[in-house]
Amino acid sequence: MKIITRRRKTQKILILAAVIAALGTGYYIVRAASWGFTGFSWIGNNLQNGVEQGDPVIGMIGMKGANYNVAISGDGDQRPLVGSAWMGIGSLDDKFNDFSNQNDNPSLGWIHFNQSFDQAKLSALVSGNCYGAGDCYGARWNKKPGSAANSFEGFLSGWARMEIGPNGDGTAYPDTWVHFKAPGDVNNYACNEGDKNYFVCVDANGKLEGYAWSAGGQAVSVDGNPGLGWIKFSKKFSMLEPASCGSDGVCVPNCTPQDPDCVVSATSHYCTVLLDSGSQDQTCKNAGDFTGEFHFKAYQTGFTLNDPDKNYQWTCQDGDAPKAGEKVVCSYKNAGTYSPQLKIFDEKAQQWFDCEKTGDSSVKVTTDSACKVLVRKAGSDNDYENKLSLSPNDTIDAKIDRQCLEGGEVKWTVSGGSSLAENGDKAQFKPAGADTKVSAQVQKDGKTYNCGSAQVGVKETVKWR
Numbered sequence: 001m002k003i004i005t006r007r008r009k010t011q012k013i014l015i016l017a018a019v020i021a022a023l024g025t026g027y028y029i030v031r032a033a034s035w036g037f038t039g040f041s042w043i044g045n046n047l048q049n050g051v052e053q054g055d056p057v058i059g060m061i062g063m064k065g066a067n068y069n070v071a072i073s074g075d076g077d078q079r080p081l082v083g084s085a086w087m088g089i090g091s092l093d094d095k096f097n098d099f100s101n102q103n104d105n106p107s108l109g110w111i112h113f114n115q116s117f118d119q120a121k122l123s124a125l126v127s128g129n130c131y132g133a134g135d136c137y138g139a140r141w142n143k144k145p146g147s148a149a150n151s152f153e154g155f156l157s158g159w160a161r162m163e164i165g166p167n168g169d170g171t172a173y174p175d176t177w178v179h180f181k182a183p184g185d186v187n188n189y190a191c192n193e194g195d196k197n198y199f200v201c202v203d204a205n206g207k208l209e210g211y212a213w214s215a216g217g218q219a220v221s222v223d224g225n226p227g228l229g230w231i232k233f234s235k236k237f238s239m240l241e242p243a244s245c246g247s248d249g250v251c252v253p254n255c256t257p258q259d260p261d262c263v264v265s266a267t268s269h270y271c272t273v274l275l276d277s278g279s280q281d282q283t284c285k286n287a288g289d290f291t292g293e294f295h296f297k298a299y300q301t302g303f304t305l306n307d308p309d310k311n312y313q314w315t316c317q318d319g320d321a322p323k324a325g326e327k328v329v330c331s332y333k334n335a336g337t338y339s340p341q342l343k344i345f346d347e348k349a350q351q352w353f354d355c356e357k358t359g360d361s362s363v364k365v366t367t368d369s370a371c372k373v374l375v376r377k378a379g380s381d382n383d384y385e386n387k388l389s390l391s392p393n394d395t396i397d398a399k400i401d402r403q404c405l406e407g408g409e410v411k412w413t414v415s416g417g418s419s420l421a422e423n424g425d426k427a428q429f430k431p432a433g434a435d436t437k438v439s440a441q442v443q444k445d446g447k448t449y450n451c452g453s454a455q456v457g458v459k460e461t462v463k464w465r
């Protein structure tokens with residue numbers, strides 16, 4: 001029996017950190033983290049022809065203050081960013097070069113990283129495919145393969161929400177996001193001072209370098225997306241550091257005596273279900289005796305655990321016998337969408353906690369045949385996407401992404417451009433104007449399957465909204 005599987009293009013790991021203390025303004029002190037950010041980054045509207053043109057003139061993003069901070073939580077190779085960063089704006093354009101005079105520092109707002117009150121907005125962003133820009137999950141740190149066990153080395157990826165307006169209250173301003181784009185090759189990238197990387201990396205010493213983008217677009221387009229342009233991280237101003245065992249608003253679990261910032265309460269526990277590495281989130285059922293098999297793992301923070309066989313309890317679906325362990329394999333026979341239940345027992349609190357379900361914990365068994373067209377810049381290592389912005393001299397690589405649909409004859413069409421090469425599920429096109437649409441159909445067994453279209457925009461300049 002042949003099974004068609006679709007591997008998740010970018011695993012959407014939505015890890016929402018537990019928040020246990022609120023300030024009067026509604027912004028939070030971070031708990032349950034082991035690394036803290038220090039210093040600041042810069043917000044700039046230097047959009048013309050790339051980030052290297054001119055200095056940012058809007059203001060700075062403070063990563064740590066008296067009543068707020070941003071930290072990296074948990075352990076493992078992927079760890080969520082938690083907390084809030086303050087965005088300041090001065091009345092003078094000299095702030096990039098000299099931020100010593102803070103007498104004129106009105107608030108532009110906040111950037112929230114994986115805060116619990118942002119769950120609905122982040123879920124909506126993910127369900128909308130993150131403007132087609134990818135990395136559809138809350139902002140996180142990703143360990144660089146081959147780096148030392150306790151090294152800071154890695155990169156940031158995912159999304160964080162801006163709250164813009166007087167004192168960050170979001171008055172009459174649309175949802176605005178910061179996109180941390182992953183490197184093109186996550187196994188091989190450099191983190192040198194001064195590099196014009198369109199990603200944010202961390203070197204072995206904890207220093208950050210690179211650029212994030214404060215709108216929905218992936219590169220230099222703000223069309224339809226209100227935002228503030230490029231956000232620059234520089235090794236001169238921003239780095240990670242181990243959190244201290246003192247009262248600094250960050251809980252370090254291994255401190256002796258116990259870190260005063262570590263508090264045991266129901267709200268300090270957070271857990272959810274993730275799809276395990278290498279497992280598909282969808283399989284194609286094509287026989288009556290088919291059983292779809294999926295691999296899940298637990299994510300938790302704030303728990304005291306003694307025995308995985310006793311502290312974890314899984315139920316793959318209603319009516320199933322519970323299973324133990326930090327990881328589980330669930331089998332589903334019928335077509336449908338499934339999500340396992342997980343409970344974790346905390347030894348210190350002596351109680352069970354029900355883990356949250358997110359979009360990352362659901363999997364699908366399907367019989368539906370479908371296809372879609374995806375594109376990327378020719379010759380790049382970037383993910384294929386449904387929407388793309390290119391420079392005038394670029395060409396387009398296109399492919400068909402299939403679901404429960406094998407074989408058949410492929411017919412490609414292009415408007416606003418010309419075909420360079422077509423070979424079954426893959427093709428290459430040349431844009432001929434500002435907007436190009438690439439479409440495809442698959443004809444099989446007398447049926448025509450419409451794969452839809454991918455949109456490609458070609459822009460020579462970018463204007464600020």
